[in-house]
Amino acid sequence: MNASQLETLHAGRYLSLVRRGHWEFATRHGATGVVGLIAVTNEAKMLLVEQLRPPLGKRVLELPAGLSGDIPGEEAESLVRAARRELLEETGYEAQEVRLLTEGPSSAGLTDEMISFFLMTGLTKTGAGGGDASENIIVHEVPLTAMPRWLEEHRHAGWAIDPKIYVGLFWIEHNSRSMGDNDRT
């Protein structure tokens, strides 16, 4: 395998199918990163979003999330700014503290997509939420103590549960200044 040999099998509008050696994978266009938002209110509730996801054809419960640098003219948008914008768009909340916790691959065999997880606290509701014009998002505010059971109940009732919610729950429980990088910009 030569890391420099990247062959485009098909360039779509948002995604390309590419090949490196014998390995095929998907890569995004027109975005610089993906942010996943671990947002906790002052009442110890976690914010989740529910939306219909075309690839799965069903409603999915997820962390608020989105792309950075995907708006024309805003290609240099930082991850932190994208995190703030997406939280407001999707949930209607603004965060006083935004902190990068960790980052890693979505599905290392299938895509080069990396997701950056931000802890967002000091929340104030200033907007309606619900996503942009192309989205139809329902916001859930779930007490942290009720989360594991709430997720199981929804999974058994037919919702898809994004495993990244459990990443969020782990980091909330293990949150300390020694883990992760601080950022209040």
Next chain:
Amino acid sequence: MNASQLETLHAGRYLSLVRRGHWEFATRHGATGVVGLIAVTNEAKMLLVEQLRPPLGKRVLELPAGLSGDIPGEEAESLVRAARRELLEETGYEAQEVRLLTEGPSSAGLTDEMISFFLMTGLTKTGAGGGDASENIIVHEVPLTAMPRWLEEHRHAGWAIDPKIYVGLFWIEHNSRSMGDNDRT
């Protein structure tokens, strides 16, 4: 969006790029599922695998994982059987107890891939591990109590850390019979 209209933009050997309405996503061929293995030894160590991932061009620390039904003649392989096979192939361990914890989408905007998480305990080392002929896998056995710091140290040293490891840590801490489905087959 009509859920029945699925257009293939390009069919690769392992992946296709497809479109439903305006939404492009990647879908796998020749497999019936993906298993992620949360494997804990009797000494309270978690098994992780390290391998070079062509999409990322770097070494990734991950849960042991793999596809079900991807071997010719074994298309009907169950998820539980795939979980046992992959654990043995990648780590050299056999598990007495195999239990489905949860399942969910890898990246709900980008692919229809779903991953099923299994807790594997009662482990006995019976093989060499290291993966099949096409893989070059290093196995790590990390004490659970050391995991968060160990992962942070490796991330800062340049490894990619699959966030699904944190899914595993959450479920290990919250493991109870009331959450998830039991399976000893």
